[in-house]
Amino acid sequence: MSASDVSAWCESHGMKRFRAKQILEWVYQHGEPDQLKWTNLSERDRRCAKEELSVLTGRTISHQLATDGTQKLLIQWDDGPASADPLRVLAEDSSLQTECVMIPSLGQDVHRKTACISSQVGCPVGCKFCASGLSGLDGNLSAGRIVEQAWRLGQLEGVGRISNIVFMGMGEPLSNFKPVVNAVRTLSAAPPEGMGIGARRITISTVGLPKAIERLADELELPVTLALSLHAPNDDIRRELIPWAEYTSIDQLLSACSKWFAKTGREITLEYTLLGRLNDQPHHAKELVGVAKSLRANINLIRYNEVDGLPYKRPRDNDVTRFQTILRDGGLNCHIRASRGRDIAAACGQLRHEHQTDSPS
Numbered sequence: 001m002s003a004s005d006v007s008a009w010c011e012s013h014g015m016k017r018f019r020a021k022q023i024l025e026w027v028y029q030h031g032e033p034d035q036l037k038w039t040n041l042s043e044r045d046r047r048c049a050k051e052e053l054s055v056l057t058g059r060t061i062s063h064q065l066a067t068d069g070t071q072k073l074l075i076q077w078d079d080g081p082a083s084a085d086p087l088r089v090l091a092e093d094s095s096l097q098t099e100c101v102m103i104p105s106l107g108q109d110v111h112r113k114t115a116c117i118s119s120q121v122g123c124p125v126g127c128k129f130c131a132s133g134l135s136g137l138d139g140n141l142s143a144g145r146i147v148e149q150a151w152r153l154g155q156l157e158g159v160g161r162i163s164n165i166v167f168m169g170m171g172e173p174l175s176n177f178k179p180v181v182n183a184v185r186t187l188s189a190a191p192p193e194g195m196g197i198g199a200r201r202i203t204i205s206t207v208g209l210p211k212a213i214e215r216l217a218d219e220l221e222l223p224v225t226l227a228l229s230l231h232a233p234n235d236d237i238r239r240e241l242i243p244w245a246e247y248t249s250i251d252q253l254l255s256a257c258s259k260w261f262a263k264t265g266r267e268i269t270l271e272y273t274l275l276g277r278l279n280d281q282p283h284h285a286k287e288l289v290g291v292a293k294s295l296r297a298n299i300n301l302i303r304y305n306e307v308d309g310l311p312y313k314r315p316r317d318n319d320v321t322r323f324q325t326i327l328r329d330g331g332l333n334c335h336i337r338a339s340r341g342r343d344i345a346a347a348c349g350q351l352r353h354e355h356q357t358d359s360p361s
């Protein structure tokens, strides 16, 4: 529910409008999901809220802490008729699970605390190297459930205030468009109406749906960052890795990204996962320079985290640094993203995959 939904709900239940502000403060500022503990509401209003408002609709079934401080949650959504979420779009299934990850800062920026959240249960794209896409799409997440992941991560011990959000967990955010946009509005809304995370610090990462990129530029008034998962320097390799690349060429994606830049004035981030020997060689880097220099973009290089059962390899350190040097020599702004949480299977979809593989059901 947005802040105005909560106001409307209060009014329709005979409560003063200021109750909405109090309710939102309990949820987003005090982090108190139990309606009966909202002590500045009358007992009647607390009971009414308990009966009709679901603050949390999932439960954490696994919590892992890595040696580098990265924390990962596996959340299960036990759908039931009591769910009050108006945007509920998940199928009635008792085993739907999503992952989210809390990544603490590394190095100088001690205030940077990044929550990586999911937009879907599973993923329809099915990238060949990714654990999330292994069994396809099980459902979309509502806006409430997307926000709930960030809320739960913010409640973990020692986390405090989340500074950044990345939609780089399970799912293709732009194929669950409305809930993602509504979630971004709540995540970025100033307290008490939301979590107060600046829109510029929210990154939506997409495998590339040109029409949806243009729609996002048109409809979302907030200055979010867009990241395009390129992962290949040419269409042939991209099609090998990403089934949806069959329908969209790199040229079409770059054209949508140029329109995004023209409309929003904000640079794109290109995400490039380096897979050992497959797309991490010097000729790949040179080809990528040719592709990327037409665009105002920053490039993030990501070392692949190996997934059990998949044939792809982590790149060698020398190949990674050589790749970065070629991009920089080609005039591109390029960073190697630090690998985090390797000891807790922090790559997208791995924990869920392992949990389901281990489960006797």
Ligand code: SF4
Residues within 6 Å of the ligand: 123, 124, 125, 126, 127, 130, 131, 132, 133, 169, 170, 171, 172, 207, 348
């Ligand atoms: S890499 Fe992203 S888009 Fe591809 S299958 Fe995994 S979650 Fe989906």
